[in-house]
Amino acid sequence: MWLVAAFALAGGLAQLVDGTLGMGFGVTSATVLLALGVAPATASAATHAAKLPTTLISGLSHWREGNVDRAVLLRVAIPGAIGGFLGAVILTSISLEAAKSSMAGLLVFFGVVILVRFGFGLRIIPVPKGGHTARWLSPIGLLGGFVDATGGGGWGxxxxxxLMTVTRHEPRKVVGTTNAAEFVVAVSVSTGFITGAAHQDIPWLPVLGLVLGGVCVAPIAARLAGRLPHAPMGAMVGGLVILVNAVTIVGAFGDLPLWLDLALMLGWIGFVSRIAWAAWGREKAERAAVEEGELTLPVG
Structure with a gap:
């Protein structure tokens, strides 16, 4: 019971982040499961099993709030489903050690993406330019689905x-469309893992907790999209993902002395906290300038 409650709390927090920032649930859930020693393919399968109800509720909630562009949804969801299925099949066919290292490395990368994106207001994933260009939507969906399956998260x-670059939508609509499309991708990825028999060892109690927390928070997150302070939340999530997966990677090469482990962890937490605090100040200043009509809030 306590295990379910703990994962319900984790799922609720992860969905709050995902439903307001457009990213975070899969990366966070896969990170927690990997840290518990769950096999990579099983961790990704479990994460996507939890995503089925949470993304459904989240997508419907965003739809009700008017946060979904149906045309863009179809153009990214269908290629995303194809990429997700292929990624799931590939992940179940490689060795356990190779999969564990590659997934942890990919999650660290996405942790850096999230930290840099929200902590410093920069992008490190190249995105196409040129306004609302339909030809870019399918490649974006295909790539997003593939890395989502192989990394346990990464769609967001x-x-x-x-989408913030190739469309002219405000952030809440981009977040809503991304969340709604993720349900289609989750269905496809789960089908791929069933094909590869990665579902047999799924820890169902943690999955149940993630589902309960995510489903309860999804409607709230959809309503709060665009209203909560994105920058400090994203910075802290990115920092946490980097920390946990870096521990996994370092552990593969041997154990560090306990004092060094603690010193590095505390140093990293302090570093990320300073970034989050500075990002919060920057976001408050930007919002104040927007309210005074001195600045147009960027959508990227």
Whole structure:
């Protein structure tokens, strides 16, 4: 019971972040499961099993709030489903150690993407230029679905900033469309893992907790999209993802002395906290300038 409650809290927080920032649920959930020693393919399968109800509720909630562009939804969801299925099949066919290292490395990368994106207001994933160009939507969906399956998460970090560049939508509509399309991708990825038999060892109690927390928070997150302070939330999530997966990677090369582990962790937490605090100040200043009519709030 306590295990379910703990994962419900984690799922609720992850969905709050995902539903307001457009990224975070898959990356956060996969990170927690990997840290518990769950096999990479199983961790991704479990994460996507939890995504089925949470993304459905989240997508419907965003739809009700008017946060979804149906044309863009179809153009990214269908290629995303194809990429997700292929990624799931590939992940179940490689060795356990190779999969664990590659997934942890990919999650660290997406942690850096999230930290830099929200902590410093920059992008490190190249995205196409040129306004609302339909030809870019399918490649974005295909890539997002593939890395989402192989990394246990990654749909949001790839698709959300890309759509903010190639469409002229305000952030809440990009977040809503990304969340709604993610349900289609989750269905496809789960089908791929069933094909590869990665579903057999799924830890269902943690998945149940993630589902309960995510489903309860999804409607709230959809209503709060565009209203909560994005920058400090994103910076802290990115920093946490980097920390946990870096521990996994370093552990593969041998154990560090306990004092050094603690010193590095505390130093990193302090560093990320300073970034989040500075990002919060920058966001408040930008919002104040927008309210005074001195600045147009950027959508990227």
């Amino acid at each position: 970090p790839v698709v959300t900033p890309s």
